[in-house]
Amino acid sequence: MTKIKFCGLKRKEDILYVNKLKPDYVGFVFAKSKRQIDKYQARKLIANLDESIKKIGVFLNHKVEEVKEIAKFAKLDILQFHGDEEPGFCDGFEQTVWKAFRIKDKNSLKKLDRYMVDGFLLDTYVKDSYGGTGKRFNWDIVSGTNDDREVILxxxxxxxxxxxxxxxxxxxxxxxSSGIEVDGLKDFEKMKKIIEIVRG
Structure with a gap:
């Protein structure tokens, strides 16, 4: 069964929502964006999170030491790199690593083989933006992407x-992320609907 990740949690209400709905993963954004939080906010939110839910930190062109410090402090399970991180950068962490790729056309997939990471996150290419845009790409480009590693759409x-x-x-x-929001805030009913559709 397809697993579910809800990304961009910021409020204690968001934690209450996911504790009820039990997605497989939740994401906390440390990159500059409207969903950004700091390591102190993340740690506080995670302290109240159901233990069965895996915690993901979203980073964008951070320094290695900064990522390690935040990951340890906030007790993250998975590191998601959403920027221009090189393959070597992604190798030096004890946590599971997902690398995001912005998909524009078939050529966008050529980079994947260079990365020895645990998962590939396929997101929409939008000029000057690294994700969280609410825009979808042409799924035909990645349809049937075969890989031993996890594919995250x-x-x-x-x-x-x-x-x-x-x-x-x-x-x-x-x-x-944006698909479970109303006026920029996470919405319980939209989250619930996603869970119901995916898990049937």
């Missing part, structure tokens, strides 16, 4: 298109 996933996304791409994990 992101980019404009909503209640309306998530079933199609799973059928076409067959990802291991589906990553939703």
């Amino acid at each position: 992101a980019g404009g996933i909503t209640c309306e298109n998530i079933k199609k996304a799973i059928e076409e791409v067959k990802p291991n994990v589906i990553d939703v």
Whole structure:
């Protein structure tokens, strides 16, 4: 069954929501964005998070030491690198590592083989933006991407298109952020709907 990640949690209400709904993963954004939090906020939120839910930190062109410090302080399970990190950068961590790639066309997939990471996160290419745009890409480009590593599909996933996304791409994990928001805040009903659609 496809696993579910809800990304960009910021408030104690968000933690209450996910504790009820039990997605497989939740993401905390340390990169500069409207969903950014710091390591202190993350640690406080994570302290109240159900232990069965894996904690992901989203980083963007951070320094190695900074990533390690935040990961240890906030007790993260998975590190998601969303910037221009080179393969060598991604190798030096004890946590599971996911590397994000912004998909524009078939050429965007050529970089994947250079990275010895645990998972590939496929997101939408938007000029001057590294994710969280709410825009989807043409899933035909990555349909049937065969790899031993986890494939995580992101980019404009909503209640309306998530079933199609799973059928076409067959990802291991589906990553939703703006698609579970109303006026920039996480919405319990939208989260619940995603869980119901995916888990049936």
